[in-house]
Amino acid sequence: MSDLVVIEFPSEAKAEKVRQKLLDMQKDYLIDLGDAVIALKQPNGQVKLNQLVHPAAIGAATGTLWGTLIGLIFLMPLLGAAVGAASGAIGGALTDVGINDQFMKDVAGSIQAGNAALFLLIRKMTADKVLADLKGVGGRVLRTSFDETKEEALRAALAAAAPAAAPSVSPAA
Numbered sequence: 001m002s003d004l005v006v007i008e009f010p011s012e013a014k015a016e017k018v019r020q021k022l023l024d025m026q027k028d029y030l031i032d033l034g035d036a037v038i039a040l041k042q043p044n045g046q047v048k049l050n051q052l053v054h055p056a057a058i059g060a061a062t063g064t065l066w067g068t069l070i071g072l073i074f075l076m077p078l079l080g081a082a083v084g085a086a087s088g089a090i091g092g093a094l095t096d097v098g099i100n101d102q103f104m105k106d107v108a109g110s111i112q113a114g115n116a117a118l119f120l121l122i123r124k125m126t127a128d129k130v131l132a133d134l135k136g137v138g139g140r141v142l143r144t145s146f147d148e149t150k151e152e153a154l155r156a157a158l159a160a161a162a163p164a165a166a167p168s169v170s171p172a173a
Contacts, residue, residue: 002034003146004099005120007139007158008111012040012050015116018137022120022130030129034121035098039108041115047108049101107142117142131157 009015015038025031038050071077099119108117118139131153139158144151 003122003144005118005122005144005146005154006107006142007118007120008142009116009118009139011114012038012116014138015040015118016050018134018139019118021133021137025130025133030133031125032123034123035119036121037099037104037119039104039117039119041108041111041113041117043113045109045113047105049104051098111142127153134158135160 007015007018009018019036019038022031022033022036026033036052040048040050042048067083068077071079071083099121104117104119107119111117127150134154135157137158141151141155141158144154146154
């Protein structure tokens with residue numbers, strides 16, 4: 001079962017930095033993300049979603065491939081590719097994978113204009129290592145499906161002072 005986490009940041013750049021850090025942790029098998037979306041509340045009040053996966057683009061690419069193959073059968077590969085791309089894009093646009101888009105827009109509508117919310121769908125994670133890497137990144141937890149102890153540990157890690165680099169010691173001459 002997956003867990004949902006929503007963290008508010010003062011800027012889209014800060015949210016993107018944390019998302020990239022989590023994606024790097026995923027490469028190290030410390031966390032398994034089902035989805036990671038940044039929602040930015042614009043000054044006019046509208047919410048813009050910055051998703052990792054764009055279903056319409058994937059649908060168009062897949063539709064183009066299948067349309068070309070079917071078009072080859074009927075000796076019209078270009079027409080097949082065009083029809084396949086159009087139908088794939090429409091199908092992809094109607095598909096909602098990961099976190100529900102309307103839910104993200106509703107939650108992000110409650111944040112301050114100019115701020116960004118990072119939505120994470122976490123399949124599994126090595127909590128102690130992930131929280132240690134997130135120590136001091138800032139942000140305010142808006143919602144989680146964690147139990148109270150995990151949620152408090154996340155809040156503490158985000159609010160903790162950033163780890164300082166070890167001072168370099170030069171040998172005395």
